[in-house]
Amino acid sequence: MEFDLTGGEYLARAYKLLAGLVTPRPIAWVTTQDEEGRVNAAPFSFFNLLGTDPPMLGFAPGDREPGVPKDTARNIRRTREFVVNLVDESCAEAMNLTSSDVGPEVSEIELAGLHTVPSRAVAPPRIAEAPVALECTEWATLEMGGNRLVVGLIRHVFVREGLVDPHTLLVDPEAFLPIGRMEVPSGYCRTRDRFQMPRPR
Numbered sequence: 256m257e258f259d260l261t262g263g264e265y266l267a268r269a270y271k272l273l274a275g276l277v278t279p280r281p282i283a284w285v286t287t288q289d290e291e292g293r294v295n296a297a298p299f300s301f302f303n304l305l306g307t308d309p310p311m312l313g314f315a316p317g318d319r320e321p322g323v324p325k326d327t328a329r330n331i332r333r334t335r336e337f338v339v340n341l342v343d344e345s346c347a348e349a350m351n352l353t354s355s356d357v358g359p360e361v362s363e364i365e366l367a368g369l370h371t372v373p374s375r376a377v378a379p380p381r382i383a384e385a386p387v388a389l390e391c392t393e394w395a396t397l398e399m400g401g402n403r404l405v406v407g408l409i410r411h412v413f414v415r416e417g418l419v420d421p422h423t424l425l426v427d428p429e430a431f432l433p434i435g436r437m438e439v440p441s442g443y444c445r446t447r448d449r450f451q452m453p454r455p456r
């Protein structure tokens with residue numbers, strides 16, 4: 256099958272096709288604060304690690320309507336700080352609840368029965384229930400049509416005890432069980448079925 260995305264019908268329906276095909280995707284569960292210190296949480300699967308020297312990540316919140324950013328993107332523009340919490344099997348349902356389309360006066364954290372813990376390097380707190388938290392400052396936000404690409408510099412990493420060997424820094428695949436975003440509209444995957452494939456010399 257072929258799909259022309261330069262205009263027309265398939266371009267208008269590109270989300271279903273592309274978000275269903277480019278899988279599995281990691282999920283950035285982003286906490287931010289507004290000017291009054293209210294904590295916002297929302298998941299974003301248009302997300303990845305972009306590099307390690309310096310340590311950078313990026314995620315892409317779409318605008319609610321032309322020129323109107325989602326709360327996460329708006330808060331980051333104003334405060335320049337955010338935390339990317341990672342999502343494992345145990346917090347999958349809570350993560351999903353925080354994607355509810357509620358106004359800035361409603362706390363997604365409370366709505367999902369979650370708790371926060373102060374971060375070390377940035378003002379927005381991390382999610383206590385998340386196994387990993389990447390504390391970031393905004394490097395840049397690119398505006399591309401109806402998308403924004405938030406690029407963050409990772410300043411501090413929290414990892415729950417028991418997931419990473421403190422000497423080798425290698426992750427224990429039996430202990431760290433992130434989920435991935437799969438097919439539209441509501442597919443996810445577990446990551447228990449792993450295999451090793453050393454790179455050729």
Ligand SMILES: Cc1cc2nc3c(=O)[nH]c(=O)nc-3n(C[C@H](O)[C@H](O)[C@H](O)COP(=O)(O)O)c2cc1C
Pocket residue numbers: 282295296297298299300301302315316317318325326327328350351353354355356357436
């Ligand atoms: C697993 C998952 C992944 C999502 N990924 C994205 C994404 O990459 N970009 C986006 O704009 N919205 C994404 N959403 C929808 C947002 O989470 C949702 O619009 C949320 O209400 C935004 O919250 P905010 O206005 O507090 O920032 C995703 C939702 C879920 C459940």
